[in-house]
Amino acid sequence: MCGYVNWCFHMAEKMTLNELGSMDGIKMGSAPDLSFSHITQDSRKVQPGSLFVAIHGDTTDGHHFISQAKEQGAVAVLGNIPDQIEVEGLPYLFAEDPRRVLGVTAHALAGDPTHNMTVIGVTGTNGKSSTVCLVQSILEQWGKPSAAFGTLGYVINGKKVEAPHTTPFAEDLAALFREAQDQGVTHAVMEVSSHALEQERVAGIEFNAAIFTNITQDHLDYHGTMEDYLAEKVKLFERVENPDGVTVANADDPHAQVFRDASQVPHLTFGNSGDCQAAKVKNGTHNTKFTLETPWGSSEIKTRLLGSHNVSNILGAVAVCGGLGVPLDTIVGGIESLHAIPGRFEDIDEKQDFRIIVDYAHTDDGLINVLKAAREICSGTLILVFGCGGDRDKTKRPKMGAAALKGSDYCFVTSDNPRTESPELILMDIEQGIQHSGGKRGEDYEIIVDRTEAIHAALHRAKVGDLVLIAGKGHEDYQILNSGRIHFDDREVARAWLEAR
Known part of the structure; x- marks a missing residue:
């Protein structure tokens, strides 16, 4: 097309x-x-x-x-x-x-490799990576040779390559899809960021399906306004032209109608008022159970993915796969076979007597969601470690500070990827939001610029039954400082502390 x-x-x-x-x-x-x-x-x-x-x-x-x-x-x-x-x-x-x-x-020049593929695009502020992983797991359960491209890496039939961007540049994507075609891939699922849509990185790709997860404030340093940010996201739905395709939107998001209006193909929704819904949700400490209700029937689900935000991600994956003709029992099998997603509410379990969760949440809405999920499985004190990236939207920093204060019992504010900005000034921006919401330093939070020290302090503070949530970087194995990029992995830092104590 x-x-x-x-x-x-x-x-x-x-x-x-x-x-x-x-x-x-x-x-x-x-x-x-x-x-x-x-x-x-x-x-x-x-x-x-x-x-x-x-x-x-x-x-x-x-x-x-x-x-x-x-x-x-x-x-x-x-x-x-x-x-x-x-x-x-x-x-x-x-x-x-x-x-x-x-x-x-x-x-x-690459032979238009997506012409004979089913390509599914996933856009939204939060949940893209998790949704891609869920869809890929369902496709594998269906027996389809598949590829997945996004923040967590580029995977073609099990072969993984590092991801420099959520969506690679156009020429790189063409080469990736050609390689996928050469390896017999029939289905591909990929994250499609607002940057990629604005910069036409996905030009030349024939999308058969699109998912909209949600939209909240992010990347305003680039797009300027929420209206412009939304307009870029909608472009993905405009690209789905195949009459056998499907578009899917989160009915719980206030912008869902905008995406429905942009769709030129059959459209499905998911969420509390959507075509695909979750009933009787039970959040356990190590699994989530619910009744899946869809246009293709109902089924019981038991997943290792925790939190209501992951229930939403699952419903989006169900809707798009069901819309493309995947049998319901296959969809359920694909969901239940996915046990974890790197850096997405990832449990660090070294037999310690408190929980450690590492998550990629880096917006105020994302932080609210993971704090809510953490609260549901925490029997003691909820301790948060987080920061905000430098050279990015500054207006979300106080909002994240306010969300941190409201959702946690105590938080350590620290560096994320400060890039060329002063880490101390970034933390001051976050602190304004905490203090404006009534937080007091030393009583509700403390500031430690060095991220390793902040993680160590949080872990040292934890007691039996507590939960330490380390947010912002998730799967990332690097930190970007003014002096350059260094190796840094929240999960490694946590495990090293546990081993050394």
């Missing part, structure tokens, strides 16, 4: 500039009809026969790297400077949206 981008290419390992220039929205001068077999926006990846796409990025302009691209063998440049027909001796093609052209062209 190519309607969203207004043009498409037949599968090709090579393409000519005239073929590209004949498409709507692309202009070129009287350049020789050169062929190219590779396209990239990264000048370091240019090879002989490449078309270099010069993109105005957040911090750099690809036009500054045209000389390097030429030296490495680029045959032409695509960019968005009007009336430019040549640069550095190379033909220059104009496109209003070079990123979109990059994506569609990269997939065409």
